[in-house]
Amino acid sequence: MPIEAVIFDVGNVLIEWQPERYYDKVIGAERRRAMFAEVDLHGMNDLVDQGHHFTDTIYNWAEKYPDWRDEIRMWHDKWIELAAPEIPHSVRLQRALRAKKIPVFALTNFGVQNFYYATTIYPFLNEFDRHYVSGRMKTVKPHPPIYEMVEADCGVPPEALLFADDRIDNIETARKRGWQTHHFTGPQGWADRLVVEGLLTSEEAR
Structure with a gap:
């Protein structure tokens, strides 16, 4: 047809859309691997894709992992650099x-x-x-x-x-x-x- x-x-x-590439550049590949092993960032993003509020979801997720708070917030604050x-x-x-x-x-x-x-x-x-x-x-x-x-x-x-x-x-x-x-x-x-x-x-x- x-x-x-x-x-x-x-x-x-x-x-x-390669978030890992952004983090490799900003915090280094070793720290990025450690963060992604500990924090389910793609699971967090899936919630946003399902309709959860972009800012609230990411900032709330960041508070669950204080050791990675600043890095997780980059997913929001530097998002357009991830999606590029x-x-x-x-x-x-x-x-x-x-x-x-x-x-x-x-x-x-x-x-x-x-x-x-x-x-x-x-x-x-x-x-x-x-x-x-x-x-x-x-x-x-x-x-x-x-x-x-x-x-x-x-x-x-x-x-x-x-x-x-x-x-x-x-x-x-x-x-x-x-x-x-x-x-x-x-x-x-x-x-x-x-x-x-x-x-x-x-x-x-x-």
């Missing part, structure tokens, strides 16, 4: 699709407050036809309800959706629902897939 809409994940598809840089080729693909009037949606695990913040830094996040942000929806990938909500809202048949995500578990749920999927490992592979699908020409996908 022809593709009617293209769905982008955001983290590691349009914006690099943008992936320029992916942004060009998003804009190329929209220039051809192909509906382009975002489906992302992201908190409410930090997604809003990101839209003030990365203009392309405001350019989607529809935003599906887990914090707003109170459910996260790879659990089926968020995919069901996307289908109900957009009205596009599952088999006419093409979804790119860097995480296999996220695309596996989509695939089981009948979506067409692409495991994103880099923008060139995604560009090639869009060309194969006839959505963009080779020149448009550069």
Whole structure:
């Protein structure tokens, strides 16, 4: 079935999301490993993605670990440095699709407050036809309800959706629902897939 809409994940598809890299640079790899071994920072972030308040969640988490209080607060205070840089080729693909009037949606695990913040830094996040942000929806990938909500809202048949995500578990749920999927490992592979699908020409996908 022809593709009617293209769905982008955001983290590691349009914006690099490598918190460990930030901490390695700021506090050193050894201290970072020690902190991540003691503090479930990704679990903390999952709460934000589920809709818990960005500031309150991180600052409360920091108080549980006084030895790491300042470092944990960096997840909030320096967040835009963790969520950086943008992936320029992916942004060009998003804009190329929209220039051809192909509906382009975002489906992302992201908190409410930090997604809003990101839209003030990365203009392309405001350019989607529809935003599906887990914090707003109170459910996260790879659990089926968020995919069901996307289908109900957009009205596009599952088999006419093409979804790119860097995480296999996220695309596996989509695939089981009948979506067409692409495991994103880099923008060139995604560009090639869009060309194969006839959505963009080779020149448009550069």
